[in-house]
Amino acid sequence: MRVTLRFLAIALGLAISVTGCASPPSADVDAAKAAVDKATTDHADQYAAESLKAAQDARAALDAELKAQEGKWVKSYDKTKELAIAAKAAGDKASADAVAGKEKADAVAAKEKANAAAREKVRLAAVRPGGRIMPPKKIKDVQPVYPALAQSAHVTGAVTIEATIGSDGKVMDAKVIHSIPLLDQAALDAVQQWEYLPTMLNGKPVPVVVTVTVNFTR
Numbered sequence: 001m002r003v004t005l006r007f008l009a010i011a012l013g014l015a016i017s018v019t020g021c022a023s024p025p026s027a028d029v030d031a032a033k034a035a036v037d038k039a040t041t042d043h044a045d046q047y048a049a050e051s052l053k054a055a056q057d058a059r060a061a062l063d064a065e066l067k068a069q070e071g072k073w074v075k076s077y078d079k080t081k082e083l084a085i086a087a088k089a090a091g092d093k094a095s096a097d098a099v100a101g102k103e104k105a106d107a108v109a110a111k112e113k114a115n116a117a118a119r120e121k122v123r124l125a126a127v128r129p130g131g132r133i134m135p136p137k138k139i140k141d142v143q144p145v146y147p148a149l150a151q152s153a154h155v156t157g158a159v160t161i162e163a164t165i166g167s168d169g170k171v172m173d174a175k176v177i178h179s180i181p182l183l184d185q186a187a188l189d190a191v192q193q194w195e196y197l198p199t200m201l202n203g204k205p206v207p208v209v210v211t212v213t214v215n216f217t218r
Contacts, residue, residue, distance in 0.1 A: 035091025
């Protein structure tokens with residue numbers, strides 16, 4: 001009986017010794033941390049905030065598990081390895097999402113820049129009505145939405161806008177030249193939806209600049 005108990009004690013001691021000597025999966029942990037750091041470097045905070053938060057949460061869970069194991073006499077790093085793999089995957093996803101987000105943002109910015117350049121080109125080429133150039137005829141009218149704040153403040157009046165109409169008759173650009181701050185945006189939103197018959201010069205449609213007034217009355 002004593003021999004059996006002694007044998008069990010030795011076996012248990014060896015098991016504890018072997019388990020206690022388990023080492024953390026350093027390569028996996030380092031890879032996870034590097035992946036999350038890369039996501040930050042790739043500006044995931046700007047282009048993939050949700051993915052970055054998920055990666056940071058995964059890394060925090062990994063760090064918490066590593067700390068928990070440090071305080072144990074008998075250590076087991078199976079869960080640590082799983083968390084490290086998950087954190088790396090989350091970091092890699094955040095990086096990929098950041099790259100995709102940046103590409104999308106850059107494409108939008110490039111398109112806006114091109115549109116701005118096109119509008120400026122049209123504006124410079126636009127003519128004003130007079131002489132042989134007749135004022136354009138509006139074929140689509142959109143009434144402005146009276147802002148609730150302006151109504152409650154009893155703000156009324158007329159917003160004057162200079163509109164550049166493309167050769168296709170659509171408003172390409174509009175800017176306020178006589179402002180009523182609470183009404184300006186509503187006036188711009190309406191004018192930008194107006195459409196005209198193309199203005200003709202020597203038998204060809206041309207862009208034209210006109211001054212229009214949007215009235216707000218109660």
